[in-house]
Amino acid sequence: MELFPEKFSQKKAKSIQSYLARNVVKQKDFNELSSITGVDVSYADDVASVAFVTLRLLDFVELERLCVITKAGVSYKPGFLAFREGPPIIDAYGQLRQKPELFLFDGHGIAHPVRAGLATHMGIYFDTPAIGCAKEIFCGEYKPPAYLRGSYSGIRDEGELIGAALRTQNSLKPVFVSIGHRIDLGSAIQYTLFTCRQHRLPDPVRLAHQLSKSSLAGYLRNQESLSK
DNA sequence: GCGACAG
DNA sequence: ATCTTGTCGC
Numbered sequence: 001m002e003l004f005p006e007k008f009s010q011k012k013a014k015s016i017q018s019y020l021a022r023n024v025v026k027q028k029d030f031n032e033l034s035s036i037t038g039v040d041v042s043y044a045d046d047v048a049s050v051a052f053v054t055l056r057l058l059d060f061v062e063l064e065r066l067c068v069i070t071k072a073g074v075s076y077k078p079g080f081l082a083f084r085e086g087p088p089i090i091d092a093y094g095q096l097r098q099k100p101e102l103f104l105f106d107g108h109g110i111a112h113p114v115r116a117g118l119a120t121h122m123g124i125y126f127d128t129p130a131i132g133c134a135k136e137i138f139c140g141e142y143k144p145p146a147y148l149r150g151s152y153s154g155i156r157d158e159g160e161l162i163g164a165a166l167r168t169q170n171s172l173k174p175v176f177v178s179i180g181h182r183i184d185l186g187s188a189i190q191y192t193l194f195t196c197r198q199h200r201l202p203d204p205v206r207l208a209h210q211l212s213k214s215s216l217a218g219y220l221r222n223q224e225s226l227s228k
Numbered sequence: 229g230c231g232a233c234a235g
Numbered sequence: 236a237t238c239t240t241g242t243c244g245c
Contacts, residue, residue: 040235041235043235077233078233078234078235079233079234081235084235085235106234106235107234107235111234112234117234118234118235132234134234134235135234135235136234136235137234138234139234
């Protein structure tokens with residue numbers, strides 16, 4: 001099955017997502033890992049800046065950081081984020097020296113209307129364990145978790161448990177964690193909380209975000225200086 | 229038709 | 236996501 005068609009159409013996208021939802025693995029199928037990789041993408045119109053930051057477990061030593069400037073060929077549509085971010089991420093993935101053991105994506109996994117968000121899409125594409133960690137809820141309802149770091153409450157949609165609102169720092173707005181692929185919700189919550197050392201967002205994702213933004217800014221500065 | 233809508 | 240300064244609260 002072609003997970004990223006050349007030409008985007010809502011019809012094809014929906015059929016791909018139903019396939020993903022039918023094939024996502026909701027159980028952890030690995031033991032100890034030596035690293036975790038955060039992914040983030042920044043944009044300036046059709047220019048996409050994709051960053052990966054891999055941290056060693058359990059000591060957080062940075063093993064690799066990579067940022068690739070490429071082109072985004074698909075515009076964003078709610079519910080179809082992966083069709084915009086996926087192709088640039090795949091381009092950049094090819095330049096990684098070390099292939100990720102566990103991905104942490106800035107977006108939802110199965111906490112998605114048809115249970116096939118970015119983390120699930122990419123996790124299945126790369127056949128690699130993945131966690132979805134979003135800053136905003138996209139669908140479903142949840143009770144605000146207690147204000148203590150580590151508290152969480154389930155996100156339910158149509159009677160189904162699809163993720164958790166996790167308080168990663170005392171009193172701060174929770175993040176929304178869900179299974180991406182090949183992991184269970186409890187483990188996804190544990191990895192997310194473990195990597196949120198001093199901030200609301202997990203270090204791998206936060207660092208990837210900084211890297212993608214700064215690299216894009218540098219790229220744009222260089223572009224305008226060339227046209228002068 | 230209306231409003232909502234990950235990043 | 237992105238356009239954007241100072242400011243309030245933990």
